[in-house]
Amino acid sequence: MNITVDKQPNCTATLRVEVPSDAVNSERERILSAYASQAKIQGFRPGKAPRKVIEARYKNSISEELQERLVRKAFDEALQKEALKVLNFGNPADFSENPDGSVSFNSTLTLAPEIELPEYKGVAVKEPSAEISDEDINKNLESLRERFAEYEDIEDRAAENGDLAVLDYSSTLDGQPLEEAVGKSVGYLSSREGFWMKLDEQSFLPGFTAQLVGAKPGDEKEITVTVPEDFPVADLRSKELVFAVTVKELKKAVLPELDDELAAKLTGGKSLEELKSLLTQQMSAEKRRKIDDYKVNQIVEHFNSQVDFELPEALLRQETQSQADSLVQRGAQSGMSEEELAAQQAEIFATAGVQARTNLKTNFILQEIAHKENIIVNDQELVQHLASIATQRKENPKKFIKQLQKEGRIPGIRNSMLIGKAIDFILEHATVEEVSGEPEEIESTES
Known part of the structure; x- marks a missing residue:
């Protein structure tokens, strides 16, 4: 095959392919032989129908399969020859069968960005204390009292x-x-x-x-x-x-008195001391989640400030729309009317665009780190993760996984798990500084 790749801005490339006539004929012959051995044509025993009859009966199917095989082989050879990181091969265009028997076509590829990784071991990360104070508990109890005011x-x-x-x-x-x-x-x-x-x-x-x-x-x-x-x-x-x-x-x-009677209303019969214990557990879990999110945000901000690169325009548009949809949904859930949301359309898309760029940059950087450190998500880990989700949803794991496969969502889930592993790796090798205060308070001060 004669393959040329013309790289262009915004992580795209044009792939041009010409397949010589002898290669085309060899591939067509293999397909025709397979059809001849399996075809059932009235008047002929299986495998005994003449080639011309087979070609006439299955002409369109043979041409479609020939095109699919030639395209697939061209993509495979391009990956090996050019060492490309292709996100999407696109749809082949201008597929032509030339007079000399050769075949030519081209396709627009979407490439992963080329990234020069900064140092990713020893990243400075601040970690607030996860301790829950009596003051925290009392504030929460006061909020609960206000609900019954x-x-x-x-x-x-x-x-x-x-x-x-x-x-x-x-x-x-x-x-x-x-x-x-x-x-x-x-x-x-x-x-x-x-x-x-x-x-x-x-x-x-x-x-x-x-x-x-x-x-x-x-x-x-x-x-x-x-x-x-x-x-x-x-x-x-x-x-x-x-x-x-x-x-x-x-x-x-x-406000009602803070006593066992109020605690029983809130918990279905528990005492005030039991309510305090329950609140401590819930607040500890929530604070731990906030701290984890805060640490991840620091990682994201660090890498986004350290390195810049082109992003695939198609993916950026798709992610921007996804972020805009999420912002609109959150606005609607918070009580904003359609008119209010429409009035803020420009601001919504501006915010969505910034978040989309950050998300994609972070994703590509973490994927590159995972690749460099040989971090993978194997099939067993993936299946266990999906089965766990199915159990939480009280669904049959096999049916749940099959539905995800049908919807084409498995690669995205595997990638999310890979990103999580990469973040865990970075945090494991980070330089952690323990600080006082709540995550949101620290972020507000730093910004």
């Missing part, structure tokens, strides 16, 4: 921090209704009636609730706030918004 009207004083205010409000920007000013839906920032808001700095926009302290039911207030620079809607960042607010009601939360 009853709310009483406040009639004898003005609003204080920690109270709940029931508000009607509308907003303007430069004297115009907010949605008119920005030309699109802005969701809850526009207006609400009967909106419950806790008076603390974690509620709504920074500085909003502080201006409600001292208000009483029936008061009307004009509240001016500046939108934070990291606000999800880019058009509103650093803008000064004016809210016309009516305080309809003030309420305070009356």
Whole structure:
């Protein structure tokens, strides 16, 4: 075969193939012999039908199989000859049977990026303590008490921090209704009636609730706030918004006693001490998960800052769409309307694009490390993993695995396991520094 590979930007290459007539004829003869030995044609005993009859009867099938075999052999030879890391061979195009009996075709290949790995042993990783303090337990218990709170009207004083205010409000920007000013839906920032808001700095926009302290039911207030620079809607960042607010009601939360009775309600009969023990276990597992995620994020950030390379455009588009779909789904689950999601389409795709690039870069880097360190996921490990998932879902493992094979999801699962192994390898060889604080607090300080 005459094979040429023309590498191009964005991890693509054009494969051009010409198969000499003698090779084409040899392959066609092998296919024809197989058909002749197995074909059942009326009037002839099996294997005794003339070649011309076989060729006429199965002409299209023989041509299709010949093309498939020649393409497959060309791809195999290209891999060996060019030492290519091909992600997708594409669909052969311009398949031609030439007058001299030779065959030619070409195909657009998607290649894995060429990566120069940085040093990946001894990466500096910070690891917060996994200890659960009494303060952590008490905060969680207070949150549980709030779930069973009853709310009483406040009639004898003005609003204080920690109270709940029931508000009607509308907003303007430069004297115009907010949605008119920005030309699109802005969701809850526009207006609400009967909106419950806790008076603390974690509620709504920074500085909003502080201006409600001292208000009483029936008061009307004009509240001016500046939108934070990291606000999800880019058009509103650093803008000064004016809210016309009516305080309809003030309420305070009356929390139940923290005792065995409350614990029994929460757990179905357990005591307060048993509830504390259960919370400690749950919080320990959750904190361990957060710490593991934090360590992985450090690995991802390290490699993405150390090395850069081209990515396959097709994969980048696919991953960007996948990330955008996930963002839209999370937005819908959090209560955002279709109009609000549509208004943020540009921001969603911008965020999705950044995350997609990070995901693909990390994936390729970790695959390369796995290859260099001879890290693999063997069939036994894969089957055990899939069987475990099936058991958790209370499904028959064989049927579950067969369905995954049918859907073509097995390679992706194997790759995810490989990436996990590569991360474990890097963490095993990392330089770990124990630090204080919660993972999210450390990330916030560092960013």
